[in-house]
Amino acid sequence: MRRCCTMLLASFTASVAACLPGYSSTSTASLETETGASTTDDAPTTVEPTDGPAMTSTAAPVCGDGQLDVGELCDGAALGGKSCTDVDPMFRGGTLACAGDCASFDTSACTGQPAAPKVVLNEVTAKAVTEGPYADMGAAIELFNAGAGAADLSGWKLADDAALPPDQTYVFPPASTLAPGAYLVVVAQSGLPFALEGETETLTLADGRGAPQDAVTFAVADAAASYCRLPDGADAWQTCAQTFGAKNTAAAPETCGDGALQPGEQCDGAALGGQTCEGLGRGPGTLACAPTCTFDTSQCGGQQLAVALNELESVDDRIELYNAGDQPIDLTGWILTDDIIDPNYDPMADAEKLVFPAMTTLGAKQFLVVAKGMNPGEHPFGLGAGGDTVSLLKPDSSVVDQVAYGMDEAATSYCRLPDGPGGTWTVGCQPTFGATNQGP
Numbered sequence: 001m002r003r004c005c006t007m008l009l010a011s012f013t014a015s016v017a018a019c020l021p022g023y024s025s026t027s028t029a030s031l032e033t034e035t036g037a038s039t040t041d042d043a044p045t046t047v048e049p050t051d052g053p054a055m056t057s058t059a060a061p062v063c064g065d066g067q068l069d070v071g072e073l074c075d076g077a078a079l080g081g082k083s084c085t086d087v088d089p090m091f092r093g094g095t096l097a098c099a100g101d102c103a104s105f106d107t108s109a110c111t112g113q114p115a116a117p118k119v120v121l122n123e124v125t126a127k128a129v130t131e132g133p134y135a136d137m138g139a140a141i142e143l144f145n146a147g148a149g150a151a152d153l154s155g156w157k158l159a160d161d162a163a164l165p166p167d168q169t170y171v172f173p174p175a176s177t178l179a180p181g182a183y184l185v186v187v188a189q190s191g192l193p194f195a196l197e198g199e200t201e202t203l204t205l206a207d208g209r210g211a212p213q214d215a216v217t218f219a220v221a222d223a224a225a226s227y228c229r230l231p232d233g234a235d236a237w238q239t240c241a242q243t244f245g246a247k248n249t250a251a252a253p254e255t256c257g258d259g260a261l262q263p264g265e266q267c268d269g270a271a272l273g274g275q276t277c278e279g280l281g282r283g284p285g286t287l288a289c290a291p292t293c294t295f296d297t298s299q300c301g302g303q304q305l306a307v308a309l310n311e312l313e314s315v316d317d318r319i320e321l322y323n324a325g326d327q328p329i330d331l332t333g334w335i336l337t338d339d340i341i342d343p344n345y346d347p348m349a350d351a352e353k354l355v356f357p358a359m360t361t362l363g364a365k366q367f368l369v370v371a372k373g374m375n376p377g378e379h380p381f382g383l384g385a386g387g388d389t390v391s392l393l394k395p396d397s398s399v400v401d402q403v404a405y406g407m408d409e410a411a412t413s414y415c416r417l418p419d420g421p422g423g424t425w426t427v428g429c430q431p432t433f434g435a436t437n438q439g440p
Helices: 025-035 301-306
Strands: 005-008 015-018 119-125 140-145 157-159 169-171 183-187 200-206 212-219 227-229 237-241 307-312 319-323 335-337 353-355 367-370 388-393 399-405 414-417 424-427
Touching: 119 200, 119 212, 307 388, 307 399, 399 424
Parallel strands: none
Antiparallel strands: 005 015, 119 140, 119 227, 140 183, 157 169, 157 200, 200 212, 227 237, 307 319, 307 414, 319 367, 335 353, 335 388, 388 399, 414 424
16 A cells, blocks of 8 residues: 655645555545645545535444444544534533434433424415515414423424335425414425415425424315414414414404404404403503404503513523413514613613524414523523622513612522513522523
8 A cells, every 4th residue: 555645844835745545636635734744555535624624534434433424413422522402402501422322412411491392383385475574475374482482493304205215205405493472485486396385285384304393184175375373383273364473363354354243253454343452461552453353462462461571590691581461472673682771871872782593483372582692582691699680671672671680689580470471570490591480
């Protein structure tokens, strides 16, 4: 076997390379440039990507040899630099391990309670979306995260065949995520490789390994406009009004729009049946009627009280929000800050604030945990151990909620008991970020 080496002389720019069988001089130079080291007869060739772990080039990955081979997520103590908090930000620490198949991580020794996502099929139309942001984009399938944690959908699969044939399966691209209480809509123009055109169809949603996560069988005639779960994420399916990317609603009765209150209608135009915001428990405000002849409570003043600061701690600087209402809340443009809000507060002068990005939604009875950091959806300020104030504002800077704590009160967990705006702030709670609060 010929020895492969490259001599790089300081006074010359040329290099001389002789290659091992199976490698060209071009590939050898490329490997040298990337690794900064030459290869030998006795050592495997190692490529170190700038953004990932070293991968050892072998004929086939060998699980259990303690080396991270191509095709392995981990191997023994070789974890690719990952920790518990890298796998799920809800973990506070602990020891990450590698599962026996080298294809997944073992988080049994991680500490903390991770928030669990629950992604389900939520709405489908077999024909086309006719209104809203997905109009004229063909058939559509909506996913909904009914869980408390964000879901990574990278590599997940969607098909109208439970066998998931490659030519009839939509694969979600890398970095596809779905926040708690949020929706994701796949339309025909996104590249759906199948059509919903039989008498009945069965949709299957599977994770990256092909394990089924949800499925629904329906008559295509029922999905001519929309077939959906009502309410979002529930077990029951029925014909619905088209609301892709928003809360599901029942199909409007045929009499809807005539201005008269008929059976099956909550309201019709100005006919509200004598109901008010206060009567619905929404506080003061103006009750209206939606085009589907259901109550529109968006102008009821009590709505804003549904979202509250719910738990915080000053070690990792986590802040939890909770939506105690029965409708998702759009947090786009809302502000989270550690400033005390008074008449002189100027959001433009507040350099250390979080402005929630577009499409941030907090689902009904769901939690949102905001970590400290500089990424979208993270807050850049710290929570002082000696005491601090946290404020949640609407885009117009009106205060939704504000809480102050004293010395060491948030060292473990400072939380509302019970969850939501009616709860009492309590010192020494058990850390339950992303889940129901628990007392000391």
